[in-house]
Amino acid sequence: MRIKLIAAIALSSLCIPLFAGPAISPYVAATGGVAVTAETDYDTFVTLPAASAAASVQAGVVIGDGLWSAMLQGGQSYQAATAFTADWYRYRGFYSLNLATGPRLQLEYFDVYLLGGFMLARYDLSFSYFFFPYLEPGVSMPVLALGDHFSLDLGVSVPVHLRADSFSAGLRAVVTVSYNETQKPLPWTGTGE
């Protein structure tokens, strides 16, 4: 099952160039939000879920400027230890590096995307390293034009961590600064100025 999951995400990334176009728009992003974690064997949840804070910084490129484009993103994340459950355990915090690709659909004022990739992580205060695939759908909207080419976007994403021994899902606010050859239209002005 896990080999198939890794293969599916890896093979999907090979299809991403199908969505690509000639334009390249680099961006940097910061995310922050909450995540809920529980141990699972993917048939049932075997422990109580608990919530924690999570944040990341990312850098990437959007390849293409048409209706569909391709995203390639990498960065680092930190998911804090959760709150303690009633049984006085919690889920350990960890630091991770990630790499993901995915298609992006550019609507008039919104961008909708689905990233799929992998994380390499280490639990806090330990020497325990682990690997897992993840998915991250999201939506963003430009809210501020910065000059002729840069824009500030705000959005939300839902990262889903498919760890071997547990499952995490979160909700994050995403702040992105991107460079665009053609300035993005803002929802309330309809222009890039």
Add this chain to the structure above:
Amino acid sequence: MKLFKTSAFMIMFPILMASCAMPEAPTRNALVYGISRYDVNVPATSYPNLTWTDDDADSMSSLLFNSGWNVTEGIANSELNSENLVASKETIMSDIENLKGFDGIVLFYYSGHGSRINGESTIIPYGTVSNPSQWIRVSELYAKFELEGLDHVIIILDSCHSGGFVQDGATSDAIPDVYGTRDAYGNISYRWFIDSLGATINSYIHYSGGSNFVSISAAGAGELSYESSAFGTGHGIFTYFMLQSATDPESDFNGDGLVTSTELFAYCAAKIDATWNSENYQNYEYVDGKKIYADYLPHLSGTPREFALWETK
């Protein structure tokens, strides 16, 4: 400006909300065993007897009791065989059985001899030192807890080869089974984060469920742990620093007033490396015909969970 404030609030609000108050402590039971007198027919200072393992257990019992745990103690340090049976295999297994169905937290602590049989680590209860078939193996101890329906188990072992009781689960442990600056392959693996990629992918693919018990060992599966008069009034070195964690603010890495199983491991590992290892890395013994240097490190299981153990004073 307003947009920047809004953005910052959207990012920080969930972080602040995640800092929830600590729930009331659940019922916690500790099983504490220390064996210094393995053979009453030889002097206390002669092999196979140990010196401070009974003091380890006595001190751990006090720490746990004062931290709100219900403690069942089995310390074998008597001249009388009958009194030492509190740490026999039958008693240990019976004590676990007496917790059948308990849904709180169980902590199992042992200080005494440890060994390996066919590569599987064992602990050696009283009365079995000359009978390896009666030693408690990893599989046996884990199976006993599972048989009695105990889900929230913490295993802490101060014994030789105890790292075999620590399961990596879905992770890859960068500390080798034999840690040491002069041991072959004894250094911490993964100089760079990315170096762990191959091993972690392998761990992810081959993870097959395993136990979710949290376990901390004094030493790796292939090495010895030590006791010394130079640590307090005489203790196992790993246990000494466990005891210190209750009063040393350095053990509370996040300053929340609690020592978790992860913080305990990190604290003990750092302290052992800074003290015992720095003075003994050149000393060695022969284990199964192989030269093993005296420096060692604790190990921590790769489970996603960690438990709050005790408050820092």
